[in-house]
Amino acid sequence: MSEFFGPLDSECRVPPRQQTRVAAFLISAHGALARQFAFTLPMKLESAWQTELNAQYHRESEIVSVLLRATTWVPDLALSYMAASWETVWFPTPTEGIADRTLATAASLATLAHAVHASIRPAALLPVEANASDPFVMALRRIEFESSRLMQAQILFLKGPELAPYRNAVSAALERRHAEIGKLWAEALEGVGIAMPRVQ
Amino acid sequence: MPFLRHGSYRIRYELDGPANAPTYVLVNGLTQYAELWAAYREALVARQFRVATFDLLGQGTSDKPALFISQDDQVAALDLLIGELGDGPVFLSGISFGGLIALRYAITHGKRLSGLVPMSCFAELSPQLLLLGNAMRTGLILGGTGYLQDLLLPMNLSDQWLKPLLDKLDSVKRQGWLVNDVYALQNLMESFLDFEPLTPQLASIGVPTMILNGEFDFLTPRALHETLRVQIPDSSLVIIPRAYHAFTLEKPALTADLLARFAEDVLAGRWQGNKTVWIAPEEAGGALVPFPAGYDHLRAIPTQGTNP
Numbered sequence: 001m002s003e004f005f006g007p008l009d010s011e012c013r014v015p016p017r018q019q020t021r022v023a024a025f026l027i028s029a030h031g032a033l034a035r036q037f038a039f040t041l042p043m044k045l046e047s048a049w050q051t052e053l054n055a056q057y058h059r060e061s062e063i064v065s066v067l068l069r070a071t072t073w074v075p076d077l078a079l080s081y082m083a084a085s086w087e088t089v090w091f092p093t094p095t096e097g098i099a100d101r102t103l104a105t106a107a108s109l110a111t112l113a114h115a116v117h118a119s120i121r122p123a124a125l126l127p128v129e130a131n132a133s134d135p136f137v138m139a140l141r142r143i144e145f146e147s148s149r150l151m152q153a154q155i156l157f158l159k160g161p162e163l164a165p166y167r168n169a170v171s172a173a174l175e176r177r178h179a180e181i182g183k184l185w186a187e188a189l190e191g192v193g194i195a196m197p198r199v200q
Numbered sequence: 201m202p203f204l205r206h207g208s209y210r211i212r213y214e215l216d217g218p219a220n221a222p223t224y225v226l227v228n229g230l231t232q233y234a235e236l237w238a239a240y241r242e243a244l245v246a247r248q249f250r251v252a253t254f255d256l257l258g259q260g261t262s263d264k265p266a267l268f269i270s271q272d273d274q275v276a277a278l279d280l281l282i283g284e285l286g287d288g289p290v291f292l293s294g295i296s297f298g299g300l301i302a303l304r305y306a307i308t309h310g311k312r313l314s315g316l317v318p319m320s321c322f323a324e325l326s327p328q329l330l331l332l333g334n335a336m337r338t339g340l341i342l343g344g345t346g347y348l349q350d351l352l353l354p355m356n357l358s359d360q361w362l363k364p365l366l367d368k369l370d371s372v373k374r375q376g377w378l379v380n381d382v383y384a385l386q387n388l389m390e391s392f393l394d395f396e397p398l399t400p401q402l403a404s405i406g407v408p409t410m411i412l413n414g415e416f417d418f419l420t421p422r423a424l425h426e427t428l429r430v431q432i433p434d435s436s437l438v439i440i441p442r443a444y445h446a447f448t449l450e451k452p453a454l455t456a457d458l459l460a461r462f463a464e465d466v467l468a469g470r471w472q473g474n475k476t477v478w479i480a481p482e483e484a485g486g487a488l489v490p491f492p493a494g495y496d497h498l499r500a501i502p503t504q505g506t507n508p
Contacts, residue, residue: 114266118383128374148344148382155386158267167268174266175208 001195004127012131016072019136021192022122023071024079025086025185026143027064029116032090034060036109052153056113059150063143070135078191086188089180097169107163107170110154115177117151120185125194201261204254204280209263211277213254215284217245222314222463223285225252227278227294227302229320229446230388231345231352233260233379236449243456249463250288254281256301256388264384271391274301279309291463293317295448296420297388303398303428306405315466316405317459319412320445322424323431324397332419337389345382349373355418356446402431408471409435410462412455412480414443422498434473438488439497440480457484 005014037057045051090112094104123144130137157163163170186196203210214234217223224244226237234253241251255262257277258269265273278301282290292313294302299321306316322329340348353369354362365372409432413425422439429437438458440447448455458480465471477491491497496505 114383118266118381121381124378128371145344149342151383152341155267155383159390171265171267178266 001190001193003125003195005125005130005194006127008127008130011134012129013072013134014126014130014136015192016074017076018192018194019071020074020076021079021188022125022140023067023073023136024076024083025188026120026122027067028083028086029090029120029181030060030063030067030143032087033113033116034064036090036092036112040106040109049157056150056153059146063146066139066142070139072136082188082191086184089184095166095169095173097172098163098166103162107158107166107173110157111170111174111177112181114151114154114158114174115181117147117154119178119182120147125189203262204277204284206257206273206277206280209257209265209273209277211254211257211263211280212261213252213281213284214241215250215252216241217250218248219250219286220288221248221250222289222291222467223250223252224459224463225278225282225285225290225292227292227298228254228256228259229295229448230297231348231376231380231385232295232298233376235260235375239452240448240456240459243453244460247460247464249291249460250285252281252285254278256298258384258388260379264381265387266383267387269384269387269391271301271304271395274391275304275308278302278305282309282312289314289463289467291315291317291459291466293319293459294321295319296321296445300398303402303405306407306409307398307401310405310407313407315463315471316407316409317412317462318409318425318428319448319455320414320417320420321411321428322420323399323402323427324424325392325395326424329420329424333389333392337386340382340385340389345377345380345385346373348385349376352446356444357450358416358442358444360442361450399427399431402428403433405432405435407434408462408466408473410458410473411435411437412440412447412458413437414440414445414447416443417445417447419445426498429475429477432473433475434471436473436476436478437497438478438480439491441482453484454480454482 005018034057037053041053041057092105092108095107098104098107121144122140158170201212203212234255237253244251256274258264290313292302299318303318306313339351411425411428413422425437429435477497478488479491480488494504496503
């Protein structure tokens with residue numbers, strides 16, 4: 001087990017089995033976010049935050065698109081049951097402790113998006129010698145970079161005045177999401193020989 | 201790898217050196233992690249100190265609270281660590297953000313300390329520091345940890361240190377980039393959003409205090425250290441020649457020597473703070489010399505001072 005992708009091939013590319021597993025996980029997570037943002041997005045934007053929502057939807061779609069095209073796919077038998085378990089985790093679950101159902105659902109989506117954007121760092125799996133010209137390597141770097149920018153909308157909302165009265169409930173829900181998604185990510189990587197050093 | 205538990209969060213720490221020896225507790229700067237004190241562990245243990253290092257909440261291998269990290273929680277984590285050390289003498293030192301946490305600890309738990317060494321530190325946000333902090337936060341948000349590192353390296357380290365590393369800066373930055381996450385660093389920075397100056401409380405710090413400030417520290421310049429010197433009763437200010445904000449990285453042998461000498465002086469009853477100003481030697485083991493009488497230590501050019 002290593003903390004990084006490998007062993008790399010002679011052109012310093014990530015093994016296809018690891019590419020497949022990581023890309024499948026990221027497509028599942030970012031695809032779920034894209035679907036949920038799309039479901040929330042009205043045809044006609046009527047407030048400023050919906051403009052951000054539109055941007056989030058398109059960035060998530062772009063992440064899915066780039067992974068579909070940049071990954072060297074190989075058959076992975078474990079993916080069928082793993083993907084099913086991942087998809088159940090992305091289901092929206094209104095944040096407990098917030099009586100307003102619309103606000104609770106929005107908080108739930110934001111906690112999911114924050115956890116995906118903040119705690120999943122695919123570029124940190126790349127060893128130093130990874131081929132910077134390889135599309136998969138470039139895709140992971142781009143996803144991690146974009147994630148930290150996308151996350152800002154979730155931070156603004158989760159720390160903002162609407163949720164300030166529910167700070168403890170929001171923090172607890174977010175910690176749960178981080179732990180849940182971190183565990184899924186670690187399990188997905190473990191199956192292809194990668195150990196997350198910080199998951200105990 | 202031992203951990204302490206603060207509520208639901210785990211704090212990773214390390215103890216080195218003899219268990220019954222006086223202990224130095226070292227507190228990381230904002231973008232740092234405990235391994236950066238490795239040279240200090242070695243040097244201080246060789247001088248018969250025990251050394252305690254740890255990752256603050258939000259750093260390295262400690263847990264990273266997802267949304268909020270208060271500075272009070274950092275002080276509580278530090279208190280847990282010091283609680284592990286038994287009843288022997290404890291000297292507390294921290295750099296930059298870690299220095300601020302050390303100051304907070306000394307204000308609230310000063311009786312537990314035998315000595316305090318704030319380094320590249322501040323008790324209040326001057327307009328420059330506030331705006332620099334805001335710019336660094338924006339840089340982190342827009343450009344990620346790598347961009348923040350790109351800003352901090354030239355601001356906080358000398359040409360002499362940087363020059364031989366210019367073609368391998370990526371490897372210098374890599375471990376910090378790997379172990380520190382954007383959201384966690386952002387939470388640490390945002391712990392300043394409700395920051396209140398500590399200056400009015402500094403006078404309550406009763407322990408011997410040696411304040412270390414790099415000669416060329418741009419981020420936290422002399423005036424911010426002067427606040428500490430003036431307000432902390434048993435203090436002295438030591439200026440590190442040719443040093444910038446991150447002199448603990450650049451001059452570990454000299455800094456560890458100064459830390460050891462300070463603690464040895466305090467334990468031997470030789471320490472006298474008297475709010476004096478000193479110039480550190482260029483190398484470990486050299487003599488500290490008093491800042492020249494009659495000159496203003498707040499100026500970069502030799503200007504005659506005015507007595508308060």
